[in-house]
Amino acid sequence: MDETLPLTVLYFAWLRERVGVAEERVAAPASARDVGALVDWLIGRSAGHAAAFARRDVVRCAVNQEFAAPEAALHAGDEVAFFPPVTGG
Amino acid sequence: MARVAIQTEDFDTGAELAALTSGRTDIGGIGCFVGTVRQTAEGVALAALTLEHYPGMTERALEAIAAEAERRFPLLGCTVIHRVGRLDPGANVVLVLAASAHRQAALDATWFLIDWLKTKAPFWKQEVFADGTARWVAAREADTKAAARWGATQAGQEAPG
Numbered sequence: 001m002d003e004t005l006p007l008t009v010l011y012f013a014w015l016r017e018r019v020g021v022a023e024e025r026v027a028a029p030a031s032a033r034d035v036g037a038l039v040d041w042l043i044g045r046s047a048g049h050a051a052a053f054a055r056r057d058v059v060r061c062a063v064n065q066e067f068a069a070p071e072a073a074l075h076a077g078d079e080v081a082f083f084p085p086v087t088g089g
Numbered sequence: 090m091a092r093v094a095i096q097t098e099d100f101d102t103g104a105e106l107a108a109l110t111s112g113r114t115d116i117g118g119i120g121c122f123v124g125t126v127r128q129t130a131e132g133v134a135l136a137a138l139t140l141e142h143y144p145g146m147t148e149r150a151l152e153a154i155a156a157e158a159e160r161r162f163p164l165l166g167c168t169v170i171h172r173v174g175r176l177d178p179g180a181n182v183v184l185v186l187a188a189s190a191h192r193q194a195a196l197d198a199t200w201f202l203i204d205w206l207k208t209k210a211p212f213w214k215q216e217v218f219a220d221g222t223a224r225w226v227a228a229r230e231a232d233t234k235a236a237a238r239w240g241a242t243q244a245g246q247e248a249p250g
Contacts, residue, residue, distance in 0.1 A: 012143055013213035013225050062143070062146055065143070065145055065146035065149055066146075066149075081143060081146070081211075084213060084225065085227075086210060086211050087207075087212065087213050087214045087225075087226045087227070087228055088140070088171060088207060088210050088212025088213070088214070089171075089182070089183055089203055089212070089232075
């Protein structure tokens with residue numbers, strides 16, 4: 001059984017600025033089986049991550065380029081993106 | 090069949106209208122919305138607007154939004170072009186065209202497309218001021234309400250909260 005969950009994590013707008021990178025490949029613990037649990041783990045990675053997720057209620061997520069809720073399940077190889085509410089148009 | 094594009098370069102509204110209607114005699118009306126960069130943000134002069142997006146997801150989201158418009162309205166053509174990168178005051182940002190046999194569907198579809206685009210496509214605006222400072226634009230509750238009036242989502246699901 002796999003001990004870790006390999007994921008590509010992307011950050012946009014002010015989340016990218018706070019984390020300090022636009023993209024990172026992570027080996028999340030197997031316990032990070034949904035988006036919310038992944039955020040719990042990411043927060044511990046650096047002060048920048050903690051700052052990015054300081055207001056979790058405003059952070060939006062997409063898994064494999066589709067909007068996803070905190071309870072959305074994660075699988076090995078998923079592309080998980082975090083960003084503020086969108087402001088195009 | 091919708092035309093969807095994300096690009097740094099400007100678009101030519103007249104050329105896009107011509108392309109949409111070229112050789113067609115079934116179209117009776119075309120709704121058109123052009124979004125442009127306002128020169129001030131809450132009274133402060135803007136040097137530029139920078140638009141960031143999520144390559145890959147943006148294309149999918151715009152195609153899903155256009156497909157949803159085609160499901161809801163009897164469209165005979167539809168164009169959505171969104172610019173990204175640094176844009177000066179007065180510059181074009183977004184173009185929405187919706188063609189139909191009658192004005193009601195053309196205008197309603199144009200409203201629908203811009204309302205959904207503003208809340209479901211992964212673009213982020215940053216205001217850049219003359220002194221070099223920058224500020225990310227916050228999402229507006231009014232935009233969420235405008236999108237909600239079109240009812241439940243079938244494509245491009247926005248996360249709750």
